[in-house]
Amino acid sequence: MAIASDHVTSATAWTGEPSFADVLAARDFLAAYLRPTPLIRREALNRALGLDVWLKCENLLPTAAFKVRGGLNLIGRDPTAKAGVIGASTGNHGQSLSYAGGVFDVPVTIVVPNGANPLKVAAMRANGATIVEHGNDYDDAREECERRAAATGTRYVHSGNEPYLIAGVATAALEVLSERPDVDVFIVPVGGGSGAAGAALVAKTLRPEMTVVGVQAEGASAAYRAWRDRAPRTTERAATFADGLATRTSFDLPQRMLAALLDDFVLVTDDELYSAMRLLLVEGHVVAEGAGAAPVAAARRFADRFSGKRVVCWVSGGNATADSLRRALDQR
Numbered sequence: 001m002a003i004a005s006d007h008v009t010s011a012t013a014w015t016g017e018p019s020f021a022d023v024l025a026a027r028d029f030l031a032a033y034l035r036p037t038p039l040i041r042r043e044a045l046n047r048a049l050g051l052d053v054w055l056k057c058e059n060l061l062p063t064a065a066f067k068v069r070g071g072l073n074l075i076g077r078d079p080t081a082k083a084g085v086i087g088a089s090t091g092n093h094g095q096s097l098s099y100a101g102g103v104f105d106v107p108v109t110i111v112v113p114n115g116a117n118p119l120k121v122a123a124m125r126a127n128g129a130t131i132v133e134h135g136n137d138y139d140d141a142r143e144e145c146e147r148r149a150a151a152t153g154t155r156y157v158h159s160g161n162e163p164y165l166i167a168g169v170a171t172a173a174l175e176v177l178s179e180r181p182d183v184d185v186f187i188v189p190v191g192g193g194s195g196a197a198g199a200a201l202v203a204k205t206l207r208p209e210m211t212v213v214g215v216q217a218e219g220a221s222a223a224y225r226a227w228r229d230r231a232p233r234t235t236e237r238a239a240t241f242a243d244g245l246a247t248r249t250s251f252d253l254p255q256r257m258l259a260a261l262l263d264d265f266v267l268v269t270d271d272e273l274y275s276a277m278r279l280l281l282v283e284g285h286v287v288a289e290g291a292g293a294a295p296v297a298a299a300r301r302f303a304d305r306f307s308g309k310r311v312v313c314w315v316s317g318g319n320a321t322a323d324s325l326r327r328a329l330d331q332r
Contacts, residue, residue, distance in 0.1 A: 013204060013260040018167035020205045023198070026073045026167040027174055033072050033103065036175045037061060039312070045284040049296070050303050053311045054183075055284065056176055059292055059318025063095040063123065065244075066169050066195055066316045071096030073168030074157060075104050082106060086154045088145035090138045090243035091120025092291075092317055093159040098129035109154070111145040113137050117243050120319050137238050139248040160192035160251030170198025176312055177206050184309035187295035189316050190214040190223050190265070191245045193254030199314065200261035214258065214265040215298040217245040217273065217290070226250030227258050227265050241324060242273055242290025244317055272297040277320065277328035289320040 038057045046053050058066035075081045075097065084107035087097050094110035101108035109130040112121055116133075125131055134144040142159075149156035157165070172195075176183060186203055188196040196214040203210045216224045219239030226233040232255070238246035258265075268276075276293035279300070280286045288296075295313035299306060320328075 014201060014257055018163040020201060022163060022167040023170040023174060023202060027171045029077060030069060030072055030171055039176060039179050042284040045279060048279055048283050049300055051299055051306055051311055053299060053313055055286060056172060056312055056314045058172055059288060059315050063099050064318045065092035065095060066172055067092045067096035068099055069171055070165030070168035071100035074162060074164035075100035075106050078164050080155050084154055085157045086145055086149050087157040088142035089159060090246060091117045091319060092244055094124045095120055097157060098124040098127035101129065102127045111141045113141045117319060117321060119321060138246055160194045161253040166194045166198045169195050170202050173199040173202035177202065182310060183210060183312050185211045185306055185311040187213045187215060187298050188314045189245060189291045189294040190216045191247050191291060192251045193223050193258055195316060196262060197254040197257035201257060204261050211263045213298060214262055215294045216267055217242050218267045218269050220246045221267055222248055222250045224265050224267055226255050227262065230259055240270055244289060244291025266298050268294060268297040268301065274328045275331045276300060278331045286315060287318045287320055288315050289317045290324065292317040
């Protein structure tokens with residue numbers, strides 16, 4: 001299905017920024033920098049799940065994660081980012097900004113928590129970012145990042161409350177519906193919620209009858225609770241190995257979009273995430289980090305509910321550590 005710029009311009013339940021037109025603009029801009037990622041079907045995986053599942057392989061992007069779409073769109077198009085940016089990240093957001101900084105010659109500083117995924121931190125450094133280690137988790141790092149941004153006047157790039165980021169990552173959903181306009185269910189992992197917000201915006205604009213489901217780790221459920229209660233929520237800890245899902249606080253802009261557009265939101269355990277990683281690796285021949293495996297964990301739990309439907313699982317990233325892969329392979 002060809003999706004032109006004069007198609008529907010906004011979802012009926014969302015009239016703020018980013019708009020569907022912003023997603024189309026991001027698609028046109030990113031075409032020079034990223035190729036569409038594959039949407040694949042693995043028969044062995046589907047037999048194991050008892051479902052018709054398609055995998056949107058964002059793990060094959062240059063940073064092995066979907067967020068690079070947003071980083072390129074923001075740093076490449078936002079005039080306020082040209083002098084340099086600072087962000088906080090457990091990994092994929094930071095990789096996105098550092099990669100885009102390298103492409104567009106923009107200085108990037110990333111504040112990461114102590115003990116952050118070493119593969120992701122190394123990738124940020126390799127892309128030229130300045131790394132600052134602070135605190136025990138993402139939210140500690142975020143608070144320090146905000147303090148430094150205010151003190152220095154550097155453009156702070158929040159990992160969720162950024163229309164350019166959401167419009168950029170939403171292009172993944174645009175690719176899905178361009179290739180398979182008959183999708184019934186789209187399952188998207190949620191940390192801060194930018195990916196799910198973008199996916200829901202595209203889905204509800206182009207195929208309102210599609211069901212969009214967010215999935216988060218039980219041990220880091222702030223976004224889920226905020227969506228459920230329609231109010232900001234925080235948790236004391238982000239108790240999950242899946243760093244892409246490990247946020248202790250909800251983000252305003254994605255939450256406003258999710259409240260308007262998301263059909264359902266589920267929580268899965270770390271054991272379910274490890275099992276889904278194993279299933280993807282062994283039956284699907286796809287490497288996924290914990291967050292990237294979350295949609296498959298949700299599909300497995302709700303196999304009866306999704307039976308007979310065409311389901312897309314957004315494999316948001318493949319930056320799995322060796323230890324997490326070993327633990328996943330130990331699951332039975």
